[in-house]
Amino acid sequence: MIYLDNAATTFPKPENVYKAMDTFHRTLGANPGRSGHRMAVAAEKEIEDTRSIVAKLFGIKDSRRLVLTFNATDAINMGIKGLLKPGDHAITTFLEHNAVSRALNGLEKRKMITVTKVRNSQEGFIDPDDIKNAITSKTRLIVVAHAPNVLGTIQPIQEIGRIAREKECIFMVDAAQTAGVCEIDVNEYFIDMLAFTGHKGPLGPTGTGGLYVGERLTLDPWREGGTGFEPASLSQPEELPFKLESGTPNTVGIAGLRAGIGYILSKGVSTIRTHEQNLTNKLIHAFRHDQRFVLYGTTDIIKKVGIISMIVKGFKPAEIGAILDQSFDIAVRPGLHCAPFAHQIMGTFPDGTVRISPGCFNTENDIDQLITALDTIANEKI
Numbered sequence: 001m002i003y004l005d006n007a008a009t010t011f012p013k014p015e016n017v018y019k020a021m022d023t024f025h026r027t028l029g030a031n032p033g034r035s036g037h038r039m040a041v042a043a044e045k046e047i048e049d050t051r052s053i054v055a056k057l058f059g060i061k062d063s064r065r066l067v068l069t070f071n072a073t074d075a076i077n078m079g080i081k082g083l084l085k086p087g088d089h090a091i092t093t094f095l096e097h098n099a100v101s102r103a104l105n106g107l108e109k110r111k112m113i114t115v116t117k118v119r120n121s122q123e124g125f126i127d128p129d130d131i132k133n134a135i136t137s138k139t140r141l142i143v144v145a146h147a148p149n150v151l152g153t154i155q156p157i158q159e160i161g162r163i164a165r166e167k168e169c170i171f172m173v174d175a176a177q178t179a180g181v182c183e184i185d186v187n188e189y190f191i192d193m194l195a196f197t198g199h200k201g202p203l204g205p206t207g208t209g210g211l212y213v214g215e216r217l218t219l220d221p222w223r224e225g226g227t228g229f230e231p232a233s234l235s236q237p238e239e240l241p242f243k244l245e246s247g248t249p250n251t252v253g254i255a256g257l258r259a260g261i262g263y264i265l266s267k268g269v270s271t272i273r274t275h276e277q278n279l280t281n282k283l284i285h286a287f288r289h290d291q292r293f294v295l296y297g298t299t300d301i302i303k304k305v306g307i308i309s310m311i312v313k314g315f316k317p318a319e320i321g322a323i324l325d326q327s328f329d330i331a332v333r334p335g336l337h338c339a340p341f342a343h344q345i346m347g348t349f350p351d352g353t354v355r356i357s358p359g360c361f362n363t364e365n366d367i368d369q370l371i372t373a374l375d376t377i378a379n380e381k382i
């Protein structure tokens, strides 16, 4: 199988990720921070070492402000629902994943908050001035995906962050598609909350992720329970990360996440990005001027991550996905990609697009085979 669905989850993982998880499960699989014996202490150390390496990846100075979560959805909900209070206003975009759109929409439907969605350009970019113009005296939160998952277009988050800081709003970045493949520094980009998932760019397993909580905010926990200390107290501890990390963590996944990020740091984020850019650019060049295909969003590879959204004229995206899978042994993702508003704006609702997303283990040969396959399929309709 040629796997080109890395925006959904990266596959395969680096060998050291499999090894770290296997070793952890066989030798250190105790409940961290609970029992006090040596295995539990070693499991706790694995978590703290992971926290430190994630903090390093994102330029986070105090690793205690990095809360480990079960995925980006968990982190985004934790941030949005832990921050917003009745009467608040939030600003977001039409390009967001349902993790953001539904969390905000749910609060809006319960009449707790109001939400403004800012439109993007045809190329797939948000204009920071549009965000600025949407700010009101009630705006508490601005949430933007660093690179939305349908188009992969890298948004001007530093400019948006600067505006948020000037206007005293909290700025949340959904880095689900950029963590591990784009350089991110929470201080340089004025980010107050950074949500990421471990199973995509960070090359870790599913069930891992995190939320950076900046110094300008406090969050109410939406999950309360055991934290491994002060068991007699009925109240949730106030200190981070424990305040937001109740329940037994996914320790084996966290061990894998640490190994994935270790792999990325040893290769270099920019090396991985360049590789994915080269493969994506090859695809763009193959299809861009071919009338049988439509590509969505910018074709400027500097301004996007390794995601292409396209359609093959005469076919529904679901048909292309099925033909590639069954006749060519190639995995891509057809459909709405959990971002229905983006497709409404692009004019691709309700069928969506075919999303192709090369990862760090794909080769030029994989891309050549996909190009040949799509060329063969498209010719059938001529």
Ligand SMILES: Cc1ncc(COP(=O)(O)O)c(C=O)c1O
Residues within 6 Å of the ligand: 007, 008, 071, 072, 073, 074, 097, 099, 145, 147, 148, 149, 174, 176, 177, 197, 198
């Ligand atoms: C931009 C974006 N945000 C959030 C998510 C949710 O990630 P997860 O399913 O790992 O929680 C995704 C997943 O595809 C995504 O692409």
